[in-house]
Amino acid sequence: MNILYFLVGCSVLMALVFLGAFIWSLKNGQHDDVVTPGMRVLFDDDEVE
Amino acid sequence: MIEHHKILSASICYHCGEEITGIDRVIDDKHFCCAGCQGVYQILAANNMCAYYSYNDAPGKRLSHTSHFEYLDEPSVIKQLIDYQDEKSTIVTFYIPAIHCSSCIWLLEHLYKINPAIFSSRIDFLKKQVTISFKNQGLSLRNVVETLVEIGYEPAINLQDVVKENSNSVNKSLILKIAIAGFCMGNVMLFSFPEYFGLSGLERQFQSLFGWLNLAFSIPVTFYCGRDYFVSAWNSLKHKHVNLDTPLALIIAVLFLRTTYAVVFNIGPGFADTLTGLVFLLLMGKWVKQRTYHHISFDRDYRSYFPIAITTLQDGKEKPKAINELTIGDRLWIRNGELVPADSILMKGDAWLDMSFVTGETEPQQKVLGEIIYAGGKQMGEGIEIEVVKNPSQSYLTSLWNKAHYTDNFKHNFNDSVAKYFSIAVFIIAFAAMGYWFFNSNTTKAWAAFTAVIIVACPCVLALSTPFTLSAILSVFDRRGFYVKNTDAVEELAKCSAIVFDKTGTLTTTENAKIHFTGTLDQEEKKLVVSLLNHSSHPLSRQILKSLSFNGFYAISKYKEIPGKGIKGLVNNQMVYAGNQAILPFDIKPIQQSGVHIVINSAYKGTFVIEQQWREGLDKLISKLEDSFRLTVLSGDTNKDHEALKKLFLPNAVVKFKQSPHDKLEAILIQQKTGEKVMMLGDGLNDAGALKQSNFGIAITDNINNFTPGCDGILKGSSLNDLPNFHQLSKDGLKIIKISFAIAIAYNCIGLYFAVQGTLYPLVAAVLMPISTITIISFTTIATRFFARKNHLL
Incomplete structure (x- = not known):
């Protein structure tokens, strides 16, 4: 059962990675504007002239 | 083409x-x-x-006026506006009120097609902001703004830069704290689970590992996420006063110490799960409370109305200068439609000033040379030259904001007043329990009971029920066109006992103004007038044109439009004038001073009068309000509507005319001294002082995107009739909070039963807290919906 020590460590580490990812995205401003990107994606690509 | x-x-x-x-x-x-x-x-x-x-169909907006942008070449002005600059490129953010649909986003994000020197442009739709980065070479800030104006998107560049005020860094750190508290809570719950179900012999070897891990997760929650509670508690204790954060900080500290003690001496699981859960829920409540409207600013003052720079005359040459660099003695050149930024003396030119910002009076006033012109006046007509006699920040108008007495407007909310008694009660019970066990010489139990009472009697529910109830009310309000600044303001609204109305723009509206003509025009004359008006793009011309609904035109020659005065032209060989008195070839004695006078061939024909309409359903609204409020009307205008107001209001209502902004402010102060809680409804800058001084200031507007003065709530003109219901719902909200407080006390009593016996097992605390929280949150949500429906707001 000693393997649990290792697994618990792994699970905490992985959770920390996800927390870090969230903090990074927050600091990076990815949550600042959650409306405009949804509208932007609906625009057509520029026509080739 | x-x-x-x-x-x-x-x-x-x-x-x-x-x-x-x-x-x-x-x-x-x-x-x-x-x-x-x-x-x-x-x-x-x-x-x-x-x-x-x-x-979108017809996505554009009609251009209303043209501005001058020479000041954008001034380095001192540029420095104030830009976000970032290096040798190659510049980044700048503008607030553009015209942004309203997806077409706007498409167009403004493809600016590089119009001008290749623009690298990129990004829109934030809710905030109506565009961030543009452009090459310094070949493009100046002024060019960028002019490009935006050309395509119909003029940025609003004011002294109070809306863009920079809206920074949401406070909110960001709160979200970060919630994320960390939530993360820790989840993990602590996971490691506490075996404990909940009882440990088998095999699992027992992990007990101390899980304990230490839980302790590790509690550290950031206590010292980072819960930091604000300690700071706030310490500050309030320093001022010898107890707020709601004081007992909360105490509980967080007790929970943490007991957990540490339990883990270090290996005597049980500790309270890490309760601690992390508590902090997480508290922060959630805080977040709900902080919800703001990005597209509305409630803190506007005179600086939002003033331009950032103005044209000065130096040795006869025009030179733009930033407003905050103006000094006494500067000569200013004010063009048509521009605001006078500082109290000044008229030196040259024909001054017709629209003082509606300052006094609320709608008619332009003529000023003679040497007369003082107050800041906030808008020149209607050709350019004038003035000399500054007072700094912009000390002018008559801006002194409304500098008065010191706003600070005594300290607002006390229900939570903080209850917190004091709550804390005292908890301490009495805690010490009583401790004393009892000491008396029975059971020291361990004494300490256990003392800490357990403090943990169980958590005012967590109190801290949560208020923001959840009030923010549910806020969302009911904003669905009906009433935007309230924050949750604290809802409590203020509930307490109001008197209402003060402004007249123009508040009780009346220009939205569906009626136009009528004082004289008569035959078909031929109508045709002449229509032909002349057709050439003007002035909003008044268009309104009159619409009301005449006449087809057929004459050719026109010698057409001339004089800004701020009117238009004239030779139509079918007859001279036709339309405008205010200043354009007419001779003096007339019109029945009505204001309006568009018509003169054909030197004969006065009559005046088009624009009548302000009382808002619809006003009589019903007033009679509803009269039962529960003391009503007052303060109008900046002349007393021409006195008769009409008399009919609307009961005889005991106070109606005053010719009120200056300072008079309005004083009137509110006097009412407040008699112990009334005053609600003020106004619309313009002339009400700004009164709005700020009142307990609850409401700015009324027909268009939410228009500029409104600083206030506690913004109300759409069409929703004015719901005002009694809004007030009733806010009162019901306070009732809901009190009921939920009673529910919370009932739960606390169960917890206390175990706590005073010193037998509070962590599991009981961990289960009791979420259950009571869920009960309270669902109760407040359902009750708010019930009351909103009862008040016909849902």
Whole structure:
């Protein structure tokens, strides 16, 4: 059962990675504007002239 | 491109969607109402950007006026505006009120097609902001702004830079704290689970590992996420006063110490799960409370109305200068439609000033040379030269904001007043329990009971029920067009006992103004007038044109439009004048001073009078309010509407006219001294002081995107009739909070039963807290909906 020590460590580490990812995205401003990107994606690509 | 003019057809402008009332301009089979709309279309067509029109029908907005942007070449002004600059490029953010649809986003994010020196432009739709980065070489800030103006998106550049005030860094750190607290809570729950179900012999070897891990997760929650509670508690204790954060901080500290003690001496699981859960829920409550409206600013003062720079005259040459660099003695050049930024003396020119910002009076006033012109006046007519006599920050108008007495407006909320008694009660019970066990010489139990009482009697529910109830009320309000600044303001609204109204723009509206003519015009004269008005793009001309609904025009020559005065022209060999007294060839004695006077061939024919309409359903609203409030009307205007107001209000209501902004402020102060809680409804800058001083200031507007003075709530004109219901719901909200407080106390009693016996097992605390929280949150939500429906707001 000693393997649990290792697994618990792994699970905490992985959770920390996800927390870090969230903090990074927050600091990076990815949550600042959650409306405009949804509208932007609906625009057509520029026509080739 | 073939361009030809066609005479009036009942069609709609391809660009702005307004009905075409004058000359119909046609290009590429598309109809336009004015040169402005047509110009924008031509620019877009030339740059292959007509996709703008394919996302929405008529996405444009009609250009109302033209501004001067010479000041954007001044380095001191540029420095204030830009976000970032290096040798190659500049980044700047503008607030553009005209942004309203997906076409706007498309167009503004394709600016590089119009000007390749623009690298990129990004829109934040809710905040109506565009961030533009451009090459320094070949493009100046002024060029960028002029490009935006050309395509119909003029940025609002004010002294109070809206863009920079809206920074949400406070909110960001709160979200970060919630994320960390939530993360820790989840993990602690996971490691506490075996404990909940009882440990088998095999699992027992992990007990201390899980304990230490839980302790590790509690550290950031206590010292980072819960930090604000300790700071706030410490500050309030320093001021010898107890707020709600004081018992909360105490509980967090006790929970943490007991957990540490339990883990270090290996005597049980500790309270890490309760601690992390508590902090997480508290922060959630805080977040709900902080919800704000990004597109509305409640803190505008005079600086939002003033431009950032003004034209000065130095040795006869025009030179732009930033407003905050103005000094006494500067000569200013004020063009048509520009604001006077500082109290000054008129030196040269014909001054017709629209003082509606300052006094609320709608008629422009004429000033003579040497007379003082107060800041906030808007010049209507040709340019004038003035000399500054007072700094902009010390002018008559801005002194409204500098008064010191706003600070005594300290607002006390229900939570903080209850917190004091709550804390005292908890301490009495805790010490009583401890004393009892000491008396029975059971020291361990004494300490256990003492800490357990503090943990169980958590005012967590109190801290949560208020924000959840009030924010549910806020969302009911904003669905009905009433935007309240924050949750604390809802409590203030509930306490109001008197209402003060402004008249113009608050009780009346210009939205569906009626136009009537004092004289009579025969068919021939009508045709003459219509032909003249057709050439003007002034909003008044268009309104009158619409009301006349006449087809057929004469050719016109010698047409002249004098800004701020009116228009004249030779129509069918007859001289026709339309405008205010200043344009007429002779003095007249009109029945009505204000309005558009018509003179044909030196004969006065009559005046088009624009009547302000009372808002619909006003009589019903007033009679409803009269039962529960003391009503007052303070009008900046003359007493011409006295009779009409008398009919609307009961005889005991106070109605005052010719009130200056300072008079209004004083009137509110006097009412407050008699112990009334005053609600003020106003619309303009002239009400700003009164709005700020009142306990609850409401700015009324017909268009939410217009500028409104600083206030506690913004109300759409069409929702004014719901005011009694809004007030009733806010009162019901306070009732809900009190009931939920009673529920919380019931739960606490169960917990206390175990706590005083010193037998509070962590599991009981961990289960009791979430259950009581869920009960309270669902109760407040359901109760709010119930009351909103009862008040016909849902």
